Amino acid sequence: MPAYDAIIIGTGQSGPALARRLVAAGRKVAIIERKLFGGTCVNTGCTPTKTLAASAYAAHVARRAGDYGIRIEGSVNVDMKAVKARKDAVVAVFRDGLERSLKSLQGCTVYQGHGRFVADKKVAVNGSELAADQIFINVGARAAIPPISGLDQVPYLTNSSMMDVDFLPQHLVILGGSYIGLEFAQAYRRFGSEVTVIELGPRLISREDEDVSQAIAAFLKEEGINVRVGSKIIGVEKRGSSITAKIESTGRLSQIAGTHVLVATGRRPNTDKLGLDKAGIATDARGYIVVDDQLRTNIPGIWAMGDCNGRGAFTHTSWNDFEIVAANLLDNDPRRVSDRIMAYALYTDPPLGRAGMTEAEVRKTGKPALISTMAMTDVMRAYERGETKGLMKIIVDRGSKQILGAAFLGLEGDEVIHCVIDIMYAKAPYTVIQRAMHIHPTVSELIPTMMDELMPLQ
Numbered sequence: 047m048p049a050y051d052a053i054i055i056g057t058g059q060s061g062p063a064l065a066r067r068l069v070a071a072g073r074k075v076a077i078i079e080r081k082l083f084g085g086t087c088v089n090t091g092c093t094p095t096k097t098l099a100a101s102a103y104a105a106h107v108a109r110r111a112g113d114y115g116i117r118i119e120g121s122v123n124v125d126m127k128a129v130k131a132r133k134d135a136v137v138a139v140f141r142d143g144l145e146r147s148l149k150s151l152q153g154c155t156v157y158q159g160h161g162r163f164v165a166d167k168k169v170a171v172n173g174s175e176l177a178a179d180q181i182f183i184n185v186g187a188r189a190a191i192p193p194i195s196g197l198d199q200v201p202y203l204t205n206s207s208m209m210d211v212d213f214l215p216q217h218l219v220i221l222g223g224s225y226i227g228l229e230f231a232q233a234y235r236r237f238g239s240e241v242t243v244i245e246l247g248p249r250l251i252s253r254e255d256e257d258v259s260q261a262i263a264a265f266l267k268e269e270g271i272n273v274r275v276g277s278k279i280i281g282v283e284k285r286g287s288s289i290t291a292k293i294e295s296t297g298r299l300s301q302i303a304g305t306h307v308l309v310a311t312g313r314r315p316n317t318d319k320l321g322l323d324k325a326g327i328a329t330d331a332r333g334y335i336v337v338d339d340q341l342r343t344n345i346p347g348i349w350a351m352g353d354c355n356g357r358g359a360f361t362h363t364s365w366n367d368f369e370i371v372a373a374n375l376l377d378n379d380p381r382r383v384s385d386r387i388m389a390y391a392l393y394t395d396p397p398l399g400r401a402g403m404t405e406a407e408v409r410k411t412g413k414p415a416l417i418s419t420m421a422m423t424d425v426m427r428a429y430e431r432g433e434t435k436g437l438m439k440i441i442v443d444r445g446s447k448q449i450l451g452a453a454f455l456g457l458e459g460d461e462v463i464h465c466v467i468d469i470m471y472a473k474a475p476y477t478v479i480q481r482a483m484h485i486h487p488t489v490s491e492l493i494p495t496m497m498d499e500l501m502p503l504q
């Protein structure tokens with residue numbers, strides 16, 4: 047039986063980085079990947095969707111060229127085969143680069159197959175059993191398919207199968223109005239599809255504050271996306287070349303007929319075929335591996351990193367998991383998950399950058415707080431760029447003067463949010479940013495001004 051110091055199952059965002067650190071520390075490592083090197087982010091998540099969004103943005107700007115005084119003769123046509131080829135080329139750079147670097151990493155053996163625990167310190171792959179005292183699980187998550195009547199009878203798409211689409215769906219019906227659904231919705235609308243988003247909750251991305259959610263709904267509707275909130279899908283049916291979703295909304299039944307259906311109603315961890323029971327590894331009711339603040343499972347010598355531990359659902363949280371595990375194991379540095387400040391972005395155009403608490407969450411705590419909001423129409427840089435949709439919001443603790451949270455929905459919101467994230471990590475008062483001289487003309491130059499305009503949160 048091949049014996050290693052460490053086995054890593056999955057090559058998502060934390061596994062490969064940890065493999066590099068472990069071999070650099072002299073450990074003999076095995077890493078197992080059953081499908082595509084780089085996992086979700088590289089192949090079916092962040093990289094391809096942002097590459098598609100870049101093509102969609104190009105089409106959008108080309109259609110708006112007249113607003114900038116640019117005349118384009120004739121109509122703007124989207125070549126979906128070329129759009130997909132560009133996406134595939136970008137993905138291939140990262141996937142193939144990772145595969146090459148892992149296969150050439152001295153001290154690391156790559157196994158291509160499905161890994162499964164057969165005992166607490168043994169993993170089977172391709173008919174062999176590997177043993178190690180330390181095992182790291184980085185198996186990620188996949189699209190959750192809701193139990194909607196008839197869904198299993200229609201050829202629905204997920205974020206994975208969307209990657210093979212090299213044609214323009216005539217009418218894309220998206221089940222789920224959250225982060226993944228909305229990014230696809232805007233991109234495909236800009237490519238030229240009719241798009242309908244069906245959301246069960248009373249508003250889109252209901253985890254965000256209502257003003258943010260309403261602003262996003264407004265610009266998506268303005269682009270011609272049909273948004274149906276408060277709508278329960280009670281069945282799906284194929285009728286000829288169309289797929290019909292039956293919907294119940296405020297007690298009334300209606301139907302939406304599209305040509306393609308994308309299921310974007312959440313994620314589930316890839317822990318179901320992992321033999322966790324053979325190793326005695328505990329999961330929660332939804333299948334996420336239970337970990338402590340340093341990402342240790344209930345079995346000594348086994349860790350879980352990335353989406354499969356339910357402590358984050360982003361590339362940067364998975365990467366941060368790697369940093370926490372490596373710091374604890376190799377650097378005698380007791381980093382913890384609870385040290386991180388939640389931050390993420392929604393990559394619509396304009397994007398939403400988020401950090402810390404929402405306004406609604408702050409209100410629930412009852413803490414005395416200050417708030418400042420600014421419409422993007424007040425940002426000169428946004429005017430110059432002709433992109434003035436959205437708003438910015440910062441909330442501060444009145445006592446400590448530390449920033450509690452921020453939402454920047456607008457031009458470069460995914461970048462500007464880092465002004466706030468770093469101050470939050472420094473645990474510095476907002477007055478530090480208030481006195482900083484920012485560069486003109488940028489969106490970030492308005493952050494000190496927003497600090498000048500903080501008002502009590504009523």
Ligand SMILES: Cc1cc2nc3c(=O)[nH]c(=O)nc-3n(C[C@H](O)[C@H](O)[C@H](O)COP(=O)(O)OP(=O)(O)OC[C@H]3O[C@@H](n4cnc5c(N)ncnc54)[C@H](O)[C@@H]3O)c2cc1C
Binds near residue numbers: 060083186360
């Ligand atoms: C459409 C979409 C867009 C997204 N956009 C963003 C974004 O913009 N920003 C962001 O931060 N996050 C985004 N995410 C989330 C992000 O992709 C994930 O959080 C990130 O990939 C972290 O994944 P991970 O490290 O947990 O594992 P993953 O990347 O999911 O990788 C897990 C790997 O393990 C392999 N594997 C699973 N089981 C086994 C097994 N038994 N044996 C061997 N190998 C196995 C899988 O094949 C896979 O390669 C997006 C997700 C989706 C779906």
